[in-house]
Amino acid sequence: MKRIPSLTVASIALLAGGCSDQASLTAPIDGNSLAAAADIPGQVIVWNNADAGPGSFRAAIALANADPTFRTVAFQPSLGTIHLSESVVYSGSQEMGIKGNHATIDGSGCGCDAFVANGGGHMQISALTIANAPGVGVGIYLPATRTGTLQVGLLGVRIVGNGLHGVHIDDQVGGATGFDSDAGIRLRMVSTTISGNGFRSGFSDFDGIRVDEGGAGRIWSRISRSQVTGNAGDGIEFDETGDGDVQLITLDLTLDRNGSQPQDPTDLEDGLDIDEAGAGSVNLNLWRTYAIGNFDEGIDIDEDGEGDIVALLVEVDAVGNSDEGIKLSEGGGGSVDFLLHQVDAADNGDDGVQIEEAGTGDLTGRINRSRINDNAGNGVDLAQADSGLGRALLVNVTISGNQGQEVDASGVDVTRVR
DSSP: OOOOOOOOHHHHHHHHOOOGGGGGGOOOOOOSSGGGGGGSTTEEEEOSOOSSSTTSHHHHHHHHHHOTTOOEEEEOTTOOEEEOSSOEEEOOSSOEEEEEEEEEEEOTTTSSOSEEEOSOOOEEEEEEEEEOOSSOSEEEEOOTTOOSEEEEEEESOEEESOSSOSEEEEEOTTGGGOOOOSOEEEEEEESOEEESOOOOTTOOOOOSEEEEEOSSOOEEEEEEEEEEESOSSOSEEEEEOSSOOEEEEEEEEEEESOOOSOOOTTSOOOSEEEEEOSSOOEEEEEEEEEEESOSSOSEEEEEOSSOOEEEEEEEEEEESOSSOSEEEEEOSSOOEEEEEESOBOOSOSSOSEEEEEOSSSOEEEEEESOEEESOSSOSEEEEEOSSSOEEEEEESOEEESOSSOSEEEESOEEEEEO
């Protein structure tokens, strides 16, 4: 039998560890004019809320595009709202920190994406609201020649009411041609709200946060103290079509009421949706994460290649979703190892917890001290469809009031300890 995952010191250290390679994006904010940037190496100041011209956000980004020594754009306090007439595009390849100082970028009058970065430089945005653009709120697009790891930070940011994706980080630049970059993507999000995006009339499948990775790189993300709520498509969607892994660590994350716009019936919308189609694995550390009232699944993890799913969920609520509360599905030759601890999966439109392994790999895991009640399907649905090992331990798990079976196990030996 494979080792069942446990709450280890290593897991806690991984959760607590920061992204040290993000630290270089910090710089002091000072100065009251563009000229002051000469006294603060690498920094350019936004000192008014004009759409264009000296002292504007657009002019500051244009200066950084032209001069790679500029690595910080800092807003003066109390600038209020900047109304865009067209997209602001950062094309530089140097790392860039945008310090918003609680200003608002409003794209309602531009008919466009609000902010676009396409030069391949690391990006950190802090204390800034980006709202109401008919297109994407923040679009970060990797050049096909990008290598290494692109780092994106969203710290104290609000992305609200944009017509398409709230945030789109896209490394699937080659599409069907296969010329996606070899870079990976590292997303860090702290104290950030992504809400009400994707409702543009005539468009569907636009999410709160969408990360598309198509080459050899991986997706690594750490999200804490944030809300991703009320978006038309998935709250968060990670789409990894290459051989790289997906690793997600969350702490105090809310994923409520996403997917409420009518969507493509072949791709319904979830609170959290991870699709890994290559040889890579999906590794989850979800702590105090709440997926409530989403249109399809609360948490939907699909690994269709040779990789594994390793899932640690602690104090996770998946309640009142229209389909499964928690779904872990491995369709290739990999295994599924899981530990669910103090999970509440109740009042969902199908199974409370569904875990399946359709290939030759193993399905092993444990559910502790959890409540899985009043679902329209089974309470717990476990399926090992091929020659691999299937074994699960349920300890002090309350399972009642479900319209299907308490535990439906196909190819899995289940031990319950009350």
